[in-house]
Amino acid sequence: MVLIGIYISMASLFCIFAMALDLLNGFRIRKFWFPTKYFSLNAASITVIAVAMKLPVDLTSPMPDRIDQVGKLGSLAFMCTMMSNLMPSLASMDNKSLLANITTLFILVITVIVNSFIPLGLM
Structure with a gap:
């Protein structure tokens, strides 16, 4: 379990x-x-x-x-900060890569939001 926390914190620090x-x-x-x-x-x-x-998407741990x-x-809130920093990079993409990146980003954001609201009791 500790290794997962280190893995998440290293990705966040990156x-x-x-x-x-x-x-x-x-x-x-x-x-x-x-x-x-x-x-x-x-993609990277x-x-x-x-x-x-990983932390807001984790549905298995109790959150009492x-x-x-x-x-x-x-x-x-960290996800919102990252998204706002990624928005200027959309201007330099062509249509095909823009559609692919926005689609994957949309899937990620919807998954994180839904999976974080379920344990909090908001859905």
Whole structure:
């Protein structure tokens, strides 16, 4: 069980590190938006996001404590932050890759939202 937590935290740290590099790159080249050089939407980033979103998708663990529920909601806030950082990368894609990436991202987001609302008792 500890290895799963380390796996999730490493994927989350990788996402945070890539987002921070994009932020620093945007400040360095003096852009008002953050160019997505390191954290762009592709198959690899969607895989890392899916691993980082393991906590809110986990339906097998009981969530009786408020701290556990806040952890799940914090993971959803982290997902929203990642999605907002991925949006500028959509402008540089062609139609075929844009459709494929948006479809997989949509499936991931719907799965995370539904699986996190079920244990919280909201569905």
